[in-house]
Amino acid sequence: MLGRISTLAILAGLAYGAPALAAPSAAKVEAAAKAAQPKVIAWRRDLHQNPELGNQEVRTAALVAKELKALGFEVREGVGKTGVVGILKGGKPGKVVALRADMDALPVEEKTGLPFASKATATWEGKTVPVMHACGHDTHVAMLLGAATVLAGMKADIKGTVVLIFQPAEEGPQAGEEGGAKLMIRDGALDQPKVDAIFGLHIGPLDAHQLNYRPMGFYASSDRITITVKGKQTHGARPWAGIDMASIAADIVQAMNQIAARQVDVGLSPSVVTIATIHMGMRQNIIPEDLVMGGTMRTFSTERRADLIDKVQKSVAAIGDRYGAKAEAVFTQPYPVTYNDPALSKWVKASLSKASPGKVEDNGALVTGAEDFSMYAEKVPGVFIQLGGRPANVPAAGAPANHSPYFDIDEAVMETGVKAEVFMALDYLEKK
Ligand SMILES: [Zn+2]
Ligand SMILES: [Zn+2]
Structure with a gap:
């Protein structure tokens, strides 16, 4: 009897063409993420013990490419120098959604004491670090390899295509190189x-398993500031015979702080203007001819960014003028604001809530x-989120x-991260 009903059901399905495949269920995603978790932990520990700096992610990229190929992804290697792109075409036609992970490590000496702590060194800007x-x-x-594993297991049911972007050099390439999202997009x-x-x-x-984000400006824009001042060298005992460069440096620092705190609407959005380096002089009794200052600027809107660049440049030039020196501020290495598409930000909350019920904050700080995810989100609508990974035994304060040499995470949260990525991708493809 049962057999006959099944046969009838199949025949009925055939009458309308191929039987309709259901979208992968939340339960199926959860079970697959749980099953993938031991592999995710193993990958993480292997990568943690073998970190590579920006544009040097050769071993990492090879591991990623190997795993993606084994999962049946179409793989492009050498994208944006050492980047890898994996493409999974689902069983049904539809849209194309991308998930991105960055692969680079930092010139930091690990002090976590983990059994799989890094002892690696590499060459960075001519030095061994x-x-x-x-x-x-x-x-x-x-986590993105974990998501790849989950998605590959439900390939036939996926409506559309998933693109996985494994990107090098998010932290910025070394001097004289290009790298990161910009090159991935170019390629x-x-x-x-x-x-x-x-x-x-x-x-x-x-907090562990927390998923935080906010619509529109989320991560700041970043610009490197270089200020150069040309003065007139003199004896330290006769400052009036030259140009007092230390006074200029002090005035510029004060002016930068004053611009960020007093000349922009701090109620609308904050800004940071930092002077971090000041280089001048060789001896205590020589006022030098040259002064170079370095810093960084952070804003949350393109309008604010343009306004601050103008204010800093005018202010620096005016201070130089006042002392009879030539002073200018140059802005380089621009990173745009990481802008979360407002409509997608609203929509994505349901997907994230499935990944981490009760632990989603859509108005994060x-x-x-x-x-540099910001560069992708400038080209296509995107949402960038934070995943809480603080181990339970570490107090929040x-x-x-x-970037701390003691930075570590609770590996259990990676399962949440995998689910968040998979739900965002699958739900987007199912989205009307
Ligand atoms: Zn970083
Ligand atoms: Zn980072």
């Missing part, structure tokens, strides 16, 4: 095939750090932040 995954990009790669990461939307995440010391 220790290398550590101090920003958690090891977990990003491991077609968003065009082959044409991506409709992109999602990414970053792990950090928020602004982050004054910058992310004083928890080692990203």
Whole structure:
């Protein structure tokens, strides 16, 4: 009897063409993410012990390419120098969604004491430096490989195409090199095939399993500031015979602080203008001819960024004028604001809530750090989220932040990260 009903059901299905495949269920995603978790942890520990600096991610890229090929992805290697792009065409036609992970580590000497702590060194700007995954990009790669595993297991049911972008050099390339999202985009990461939307995440010391984001400006824009001043050298005992460069340096620092605190609407959005380096002089009794100052600027809107560049440049030039020196501020290495598409931000909350029920904050705090995910989100609508990874035994206050030699995460949160990525991708493809 049962057999006859089944046969009838199949025949009825055939009458309308191929039987309709259901979208992968949340339960199926959860079970697959749980099953993939031991592999995700193994990948993370392997990557953590073998970190590579920006544009040097050769071993990491080879591992990623090997795993993606084994999962049946179409793989492009050498994208944006050492980047890897994996493409999974689902069983049904539809849109194209991208997920992005960054692969690079930092010149930091690891002090976590983990059994799989890094002892690696590498060459960076001519020096031998220790290398550590101090920003958690090891977990990003491991989670995206986890998502690849889950997605590959439901390929036939996927409506559309998933593009996985494994990107080098998010932290910025060494001097004289290019790298990061800019080169991935140049090499077609968003065009082959044409991506409709992109999602990414970053792990950090928020409460474990927390998923935080906010619509519109989320991570700051970043610009490197270089200020050069040309004066007139004189004896330290006769400052009036030359130009007093130390006074100029002091005035510029005060002016930068004053611009950020007093000359822009701090109620609308904050800004940071930092002078971090001041180089001048050789001896205590010579006032030198040259002064070079370096710093960084952070904003949360393109209008504010343009306004601040103008204010800083005018202010620096005016201070120089006042002393009879030639002073100018130059802005380089621009990273745009990481802008979360407002409509997608609203929509994505349901997907994230499936990944981490009750632990989604859609009005998260602004982050004054910058992310080159912003460059993808300038080209296609995107949402970038933070994943809380603070181990339970580490108090929130004083928890080692990203880039600390003590930075570590609770590996259990990677399962949440994998689910968040898979749900965002699948739900987007099912989206009307
Ligand atoms: Zn970082
Ligand atoms: Zn990072």
